Every structure is written in structure tokens, then in C-alpha cells.
Amino acid sequence: MKTSTQRQFKAIKVWIVIACLALLVAYTLYQTARNHQFQFFGDLFYEANINAKVVALTFDDGPSRKGTDPVIRILREHNIKGTFYLNGRHIETKPELVTQLIDAGHEIGNHSYSHKRMVFMGYKQVANEVESTRALIRGVGYEGKIHFRPPYGKNLFILPYYLSKKGITTVTWDVEPETFNQGEDTPELIVKRTMANVKPGSVILLHVMYGDGSTLRALPEIITRLKSRGYDFATVSELIALSRENTTKD
Numbered sequence: 001m002k003t004s005t006q007r008q009f010k011a012i013k014v015w016i017v018i019a020c021l022a023l024l025v026a027y028t029l030y031q032t033a034r035n036h037q038f039q040f041f042g043d044l045f046y047e048a049n050i051n052a053k054v055v056a057l058t059f060d061d062g063p064s065r066k067g068t069d070p071v072i073r074i075l076r077e078h079n080i081k082g083t084f085y086l087n088g089r090h091i092e093t094k095p096e097l098v099t100q101l102i103d104a105g106h107e108i109g110n111h112s113y114s115h116k117r118m119v120f121m122g123y124k125q126v127a128n129e130v131e132s133t134r135a136l137i138r139g140v141g142y143e144g145k146i147h148f149r150p151p152y153g154k155n156l157f158i159l160p161y162y163l164s165k166k167g168i169t170t171v172t173w174d175v176e177p178e179t180f181n182q183g184e185d186t187p188e189l190i191v192k193r194t195m196a197n198v199k200p201g202s203v204i205l206l207h208v209m210y211g212d213g214s215t216l217r218a219l220p221e222i223i224t225r226l227k228s229r230g231y232d233f234a235t236v237s238e239l240i241a242l243s244r245e246n247t248t249k250d
Ligand SMILES: [Zn+2]
Pocket: 060, 061, 111, 115, 151, 152
């Protein structure tokens, strides 16, 4: 017969196993939410499957008054069309900046209304974040396809489920040259990290809406170096089309 101490010991072991399993599940879900090159549902695009030297420059957040003019000017000087993932709350207060981006021929994408983490949002809140921003982008007169880029590149179940139901492609990236760690993001390092990681079909993530920050200062050099390595530039929609063409050829 088992003594009560043996029974207690067995119960403790069972609870330890349950706690370990729960921790393992939580850790796996945490890593999945952080992995911007995987999602449970729907279309996800983070790089093109192509051999041609073509990349997309993508710019997140804003629009802001500080960032929009200079980035439009730099891209115009180099005859490049970029892709801008914008936040509804900024489109709402500065629609004229979105008009400037559209008039300059750039692609516009949805980067949520509030830029809050969407991993634990409920269905209704996810729908609000996506739809209010889509409506604002359409309200400014944008007619192109509108893809979605999750804030911080994070998603888990409800967001990708919602997007897949609506037929909206999630766009993330494969080259992320900024770290946002104090003092680590000099323009030289941003250029260096971009050139070290870029490959044909890359989607490059940049933040230029903070005005005269390191990334905006790095941008002309990034473009010049990529061009001298033989790279051309496309919008994300163009890159997706090139990737599909190449996949059907295989
Ligand atoms: Zn963002």
C-alpha cells in the first residue's frame, strides 16, 4: 500500500510535468508569434523566389511630416517606387501626406490603425484595426491592392485567420538592418547590414518617418550600393508578381 507521502510525491511529479508542458507550449507560441516568416493561416510574403536581382524597399509607420518629403525626394532622385505601410491614426490626421506618396507613384499598405501589438487582440478589435485603416487608405483615393503588415511583424491565430478570410496577403521582410538599440544604428551600420543580408528577391524593412534619423541618412547610400551591385527596385506587388511568375515556370 502507498503511504500518503508517496501519493503526495506522485502528485507533485504530475504537476511538475503539467507545468513543464504548459511552459513548452507557451514558449513555442511565443516564438511562433515572433517569427515573421511563418503564420498559421493565409498568404504570407517575405521574400521573392527569384534569381533576378530585384528587391523591394519598404517603409513602415507614419506618415509623418518629417519623413515624407525627404523620402519622396530621395526615391524620386533615384527613380524608385517604394512601398509604405502606414498607420490609420496618422493617415486620419495627415491624409495630404498619403496623397503625396500616391501622386509620386508609391505603393501603400496597411500597418494597422493604432500600431499596437495584435497577438492577443480579439476578432472584433483585429477587424477594426484592419478595416478602419483600409477605409482611410481608400478614402484618400488609393486604388491599388492593399496588403497588411502586422505591427512588429507579430501575429499568432486571430490576425492571420482574419486576413486569410478576407483574402489579404500578410507582408513581412527578410532584411531588417535596424536594431533600435541605443547607439547601434549609425547610418554606416544600417548600410553595412543591408548589404550583408540582401539577396535577389529581398524585402527590406526600413523606418524613415522619424525624420533625419540614421535610416533616412543611410537610404541614399543603400540605394547607390545596391545599384552598383546590379540591383533593380520594385514595389511589393511587383515583387509578388515576379515571384509567382517564377514559381509557375519551375
Ligand atoms: Zn511599425
